[in-house]
Amino acid sequence: MFSYKNLAIPLVGLAAASLMSLPAQAENGPGVSDKEVLICSYQPMTGKVSSYFRMGKGADAWFKHVNETGGVNGRMINYKMVDDKYEPPRTKNIVKRFVERDKCFAIVAPLGSAPTVAVIDYIVDNKVPLIGAGTGAAKNVFYKSRYVFPLYPPYDLEGTELVRFAAEVFGAKKIAVLYQNDASGKTHLAGIEVGLKKYGVEMVVSEGYEPKEVDVSSQVINMKASGADAVICSCAPEPAAKFYTERKKLGWDVPVVNVFFGKSPKVPELAGADAVDGVYFATIFREWDDPNPQIQEAKGILAKYYPEESPDAVHLWGFTGAQVFTEALKRMGSGDITRDALLDTLEGIDQWKGSVVPVVNIGEVGPDDEAVKHLLVPGMSYVQYKDGKFNPFAPPWMK
Amino acid sequence: MASHLKCEEITVRFGGVVACDGVSLDVEEGKIVGLIGPNGAGKTTLFNVLSRFQEADAGEVYLRGQPVNKNSTSQMVNLGMARTFQNINLFAEQTTLDNILIGAHHLCAPPLQSMLWMPQARAVERELTDRAVEIAEMLNLESELDNLAKNLPYGLQKRVELARALAAKPEIILLDEPVAGCNEEETEELQNIIARLNRELGITVLLVEHDMSMVMSICDYLYVINFGANLAQGEPADIQTNRDVITAYLGEEV
Amino acid sequence: MLGQQILSGLATGSVYALTAIAVVVVFRNTRTINLAQGDFGMIAAFLGILFIKEFDLNYYVMLPLVVLCSMALGVLVERIVMRPIADSDWLTLFTATLGVYYILHGAAGWIWGRDTKAFPVTFDAEPVDIFGALISQGHLINMGWAAAIGIVLFFFFKYTKQGIAMRAVTDDPETALLMGIPVRFIVLLTWGMAGFLAAFAGVLLAPIVYVSPEMMDEVLIKGYVAAVFGGLYSIPGAIIGALMIGVAENLAGGYLGSHFKTATAFVMIVVLLTFRPQGLFGIQKRREI
């Protein structure tokens, strides 16, 4: 039933590696030899959220590129992705194999809120760094551990920010919210509630939709009927696109701000450019058509290794985690590396501008601190979709 | 003799069709009573009413003088009534032995005891198995006990049905065309068995049958129905000469 | 508001109806609940994109081509998968269609990727105003198609030789066989018809929910519920069931909150089955003893 062969390969590899590096008094961490670093991630390659596998593809493309160009300090990066179907029991099984059988060095750029909540205790108990997981669930981002490096801000902070945006940019008094009826959407809603009090805005209607649902037409009708003067759209790309189509159909000319995980070139592609015209999106990454060299490099890399993919924001989630990890590896040099050294190096990354995000600033986390200080991408910015492209937009308080 | 099974003015309608129209009959204890009539006369419907498989639109059924209209189908076995079916209704995927044992279901221990194999339940089970074997021997089925019911030839299946009904320790047994489709030998054998049941075990028998020679030789009393209503009743010899009956049968044949 | 919800519900219901009809047709002739019905439509939608984008075909050239391909797929499934196990019990047939579902799902993901794709043809002109309720032209066109297909099917079953033969097989397959009706061919035809209906469901739904391997999952389950709602043997029953579910769902979404939208169909079916186990238009057969 079990392939002992699979078990044997990394073990033999480890043994061989440790033999070879004996003269240098090897103290390499698990999964690391002088030739290779093994890192793993779980991805929803199939199943209901499989479109988010783009994150894994982004990270994989980057690591392939790194290996092609000679690796990091002579070490190749062995990036192993396994399909967990977004089912937590499978995720836990897979992570156990990563940690116990494969002895991976770190878990980099995995995807999923529910899967990550299910395994984060285990990962931290085993002192495995978890870098750049694609989850905004508060449980993960505020986890009290030095080993967790969340990718982006928790959804509730974003929710509060979006209310501020609606209040100060749109001058809204009554807002309507369309949200995904799951952990991410509910967390957003909680953040929005906070923002309502803070900025003196009233929420006249909040409409949910089930995660797999695309046809949100009846929700849009209700929202229009409520007489709201601004909309916060907390939707994944497909339903967001549907929302804009329906909004246009009803001739409802209301200002909208969209959450960052719904910001995707898919939205105008699916809904039609004129339906999305003038909509504001929160974002944490640069645009793909930004002339920034890092972005253009990433674009080339993605096109090279995954030619069938059309670039999407989710690819950048993967790129970010992968690039930050590569940078840390680079900084640790060709000597022996351990997990603790990785944590220290990561925490030492300050004002680094070599990745697809404008700037990476990783704070320090003490034993009782929340991992939120480890955020790889702490800042949020805004874009407006206008004339067929996403144009940067700075709200008054950012100017 | 006391009345064992009696029904009064049974009426059953299926949509516009009246299957039974005020039929009454009275089966005396310890007798073999036949119910005959042309095809479509409502015999099987009446049978179903008597065994509570069919709700009557009007009329009463009494078992030993007690009305049973409120009882459920499965309770009838507890009251000592077992039946067979016109189209064989065996448990095809089970062995002959299990088929017979099912007949004794109401004698088994309560479900929870049985499921957990409590000693009492196992003891009852063994006792019932023994009885099942005895019944099988009586019906010459003992070499078939371990065969699946669906693999048996037709004649044997008919006997397994009878065996299953007997396993319930019935006081009255309702046989719906027990020899239909059997050859002469099988008919004779079954006829003898029925007679023995009645004689040796004192079981009251009510049977529907088309085989007139069998009915005439075995029954103590006959009821004839036609178009869902009583046509005649009496000793076999009387019925044989009854004009109405002859017309009913001949009329149908012509 | 009420009118609006009802109208949107009817629009959704008409899409469910296409699937529900297919479920009924296949079930009553082959005892199979076809779980792959939705995925026939999904494949059809992907083929639609292929024909329009890669081969530059016009919508009205694409449609018959897609319908043909989809019918071929249905026939293929019958020939390869269902015929060898045609005599098995209900559950085996059901599970076999699940296998087909897996294959089609995997194949679509493998060939076309798991990204959601926009369907190149949309009917997104101004919505139409019907007694104060707005309805998009896409939905209106869907309703028109569904009605047209319903009428075509009515005439097919009523007047054509094949249609009458199909009904005979439904009523009593053994007698039909004895009477010289080619039951095997009729079964093949049944699956072809499933493909035909699926093609329309897929292509009509594609502009509304976009195209992805999962696009039909929800619709399939609703169509199945609608079919059972109508009694599983009756095509008019399936249509009425589908429209009722579409409307009830939208009303629940509008007045109770959208979380209840998905559950509505199931609450309805559970309540109905509790009191009327044979469905709305099913016939309660008297027990044959």
Added chain:
Amino acid sequence: MEQRTDADIQDQSPQPTKWDRSAIVRLKARFERQNWAGVLFLLACAVAFPMLPGVEGWQAYTVALVIIYIIAAQGISVLVGFTGLVSVGHGGFLAIGAYTSALLTKYFETDIIIGLISGGLMAGFIGFLLGLIFLRLSGAFMAIGTLGFAFFVGTVVNNVPLFEGREGISLPSNKVMFWEIGDIGFYYVSLTVLALVTLFSYCMVRSSVGRAFMALRDSEKAAEASGVNRVLYRTIAFSISAFITGMAGVLNGHIVNYISSEVYGDIWYSVDILVAVVVGGSAVLMGPIIGGIFVVMLPFMLEELADFAFILKGVVLILVLIFAPAGIAEVLGRPIRNMRARLLRQAGYGGREPAPAETTSVAAAPSQTEKP
């Protein structure tokens, strides 16, 4: 257990009865002993497995996952195999078990044993109610009704705040009577549950209850004529089935230490355990075991193939249905059964081959026109 009980009875009845003396009984007792030897061998292997050199926690975890599926499949097999009712909604019972235990653990810090019992009982109770509601359904109607039930449970856990929706409930590490158990401990807990459930199913099937289930499955009319109370036995079947599946749900929640409606609000669990029973074979105790391995291990073996795995899964499923319509267990057990049939024939019992078509008037399959 079987031997002991038999011996007890023998003591009570000193006179060997008619049935006891026959050769068929001696043969059958021999077969029974062989069965038990086989089962004990399997059990010994399972008990020894974590002690093998080189076996680590993650492997025990994987096998425990398989075991959980087997338990759930065992539960659904009671229904599908022995009473012929099809449920596409057993994921609902899985959820009920998991949430009952999770809430108890969260608010009262109960251990896993109490969780198992209460989760099972809760699922069993709901199963009883469901059995009553769907009393008159069968086949496709039953399937859609149970599917509706699963969706209903999904909606409830998604939207009632107590269940914390898709955010889910994280559970502390698993305890049995205040002792923390690791992966291997958890493996043994699951194995114990599986052994008990299998033993129970075995006893039940070979008791008057199992006979009544099968009678209702094969011919409802004849069963009722023989005094089998349809209402009673259908609800019993539903309750037992739900109880067992509920326990599987408890284990499924505790093995991950996390439950959320993301997992239990979906119908794929229901479909998977049904597939396990169909593939492995229902009405055979080995069926769910083989089916459970199939359903859990196949995706693990194919997980690096992503979409192609879906295709393979479908192809394998269809091939199994075509070439082993009664399930893999039936095919694997065929040589043993043939050998036993030969022995029985030599002893002068059984061995009747299926009769030609026209004489088998007992229709095995329900006719196509049968309506509920």
